[in-house]
Amino acid sequence: MKPIPKEDIQSLERDILFQVLDFFEQYHITYFTSGGTTLGAVRHEGFIPWDDDIDLYIPRADYNRMLQLATNRTIGKNIRIYKPGDKNYIYPFAKACNINTRLNEQNVRHREQDIGIFIDLFPLDKFYDDPVRRNLLILHSKWLNSLLASASDQVNLSRKGSLRRLAKDTLRTLQKPLAKAIGISRLTRRIDALGRHTAKADCHLVGDLVWCNGGRDFYPAEHFAAGVPGTFEGRTIQNPIGYHSYLQKLYGDYMQLPPEDQRVMHGFTGWYLDETGETE
Numbered sequence: 413m414k415p416i417p418k419e420d421i422q423s424l425e426r427d428i429l430f431q432v433l434d435f436f437e438q439y440h441i442t443y444f445t446s447g448g449t450t451l452g453a454v455r456h457e458g459f460i461p462w463d464d465d466i467d468l469y470i471p472r473a474d475y476n477r478m479l480q481l482a483t484n485r486t487i488g489k490n491i492r493i494y495k496p497g498d499k500n501y502i503y504p505f506a507k508a509c510n511i512n513t514r515l516n517e518q519n520v521r522h523r524e525q526d527i528g529i530f531i532d533l534f535p536l537d538k539f540y541d542d543p544v545r546r547n548l549l550i551l552h553s554k555w556l557n558s559l560l561a562s563a564s565d566q567v568n569l570s571r572k573g574s575l576r577r578l579a580k581d582t583l584r585t586l587q588k589p590l591a592k593a594i595g596i597s598r599l600t601r602r603i604d605a606l607g608r609h610t611a612k613a614d615c616h617l618v619g620d621l622v623w624c625n626g627g628r629d630f631y632p633a634e635h636f637a638a639g640v641p642g643t644f645e646g647r648t649i650q651n652p653i654g655y656h657s658y659l660q661k662l663y664g665d666y667m668q669l670p671p672e673d674q675r676v677m678h679g680f681t682g683w684y685l686d687e688t689g690e691t692e
Contacts, residue, residue, distance in 0.1 A: 413683035416513065416529070421464045421682065424510055424529045426645050429466050431488030432508045432531065433647065441478050444469045444639055444652040446534060446620075451659055451666055458645040462675040466531035469620075469636070469652075472611045475535040479506060486511065493533065496600035496622075500526055502564040504557070504603035504622040506533040515682040529682050535622060537607035538615035539630040546617070550627035553606055557624055558583065560599045562591035631658055 416424070436443055445453050446469040452460045470478060482493040493508050494501045513528035540546040560566075562584040591599070607621050619630035635654025642651040652658055659666040 413514065413685055416515075416682035416684055418464075418677075421529065422459050424513065424682075425464065425466050425531055426459075428491055428508050428510055428529065428531050429644070430647060431491045432468070432533075433649070435482075435487045435491075436478075439477070439481055441474045442471055442639070442650075443474070444536070444636055444650055445642070445644070445655075446652075447662065449644070450651055450655055451663060453642040453644045453649055453651055454655060454659065455667055457643040462677055464677045467534060468531065469534050469536040471536045471618075471636070472538070472607055475506070475533070476608070478533070494527060496604040497597050499597070501600070502560070502566075502596050504560065504600045505535060507531065508533055512685050513682055514685065515680050517680045534620050535604075535607050536618050536636060537621040538610040538613055538633075539617040539619055539621065540610065540613065541616055546630075547627075549606065549610070549621070550624060553603060553621055553624040554627060556599060556603045556606075559587060559591040559594065560596065560603065562588040563594065563596045563599055631661065 433443075435441070444450075445467070447467045448460055448463050448465055449467045452458055452463065479493070479495045482495075486492050487508075490510055490512050491508050492511050493506050494503075495506045496504050507527065507530040509530040510528040514526065515529055540549055558580075603622050610621065616633050617630045618633045618636055621630075623629075632654070635658050636652045638653045639650030640653045640655065641648050642655075643649065
């Protein structure tokens with residue numbers, strides 16, 4: 413296998429994104445940019461220069477339909493969508509991967525994990541309006557994700573030397589026998605089931621329930637009531653209509669560039685399966 417230069421990562425991810433967007437347009441699947449991809453589209457009209465990640469939100473009904481349409485096939489010329497429950501797949505959300513590449517994520521030690529360069533496809537799920545029910549839901553997701561981290565031997569790379577990291581590492585070690593007994597596939601499906609369950613509820617909040625970023629990733633549903641066209645690497649892309657309030661909650665003064673010491677890329681390395689570096 414041939415190592416993928418860092419400067420090729422963004423172009424490979426852009427190619428995945430464009431093939432995924434073609435697939436979405438073909439089957440009329442609704443989506444929105446999310447996180448740093450929304451920020452990149454609004455502030456840079458493409459990648460944040462030091463970023464190497466693409467994230468999309470897909471409303472739960474369209475997300476479920478996407479998974480059905482993509483089962484047991486590639487989309488475009490070289491893209492496969494992996495989903496919770498797939499063999500040796502350790503995430504509770506989907507990823508669209510270039511099947512002619514492989515990568516190693518710095519925080520993942522699960523040896524059977526065998527995916528390529530990817531973009532993240534998150535279900536946009538409902539959160540309960542009632543704070544008590546919502547907090548219990550978030551705690552449930554966080555606990556299942558903690559078990560999943562133990563089962564898949566994920567490493568906590570943040571807050572080095574902190575008491576909080578020590579507490580998390582200790583918990584992951586203590587619960588590892590239970591997590592291994594439940595198994596990765598069952599845990600990813602259980603986390604996914606949380607979003608499938610709340611889809612039936614009458615709620616006015618939506619966000620990322622399955623990855624549950626500290627329990628803070630929920631927003632008024634009107635922020636995602638429709639898409640508004642933006643530009644990402646020369647292509648029209650759909651940002652959430654409430655992107656301004658969404659980005660303010662995530663980043664504060666989002667048009668202000670962060671200090672240089674905070675401009676950090678994700679920690680992974682990749683390889684082309686073809687020694688020539690071709691991905692077709």
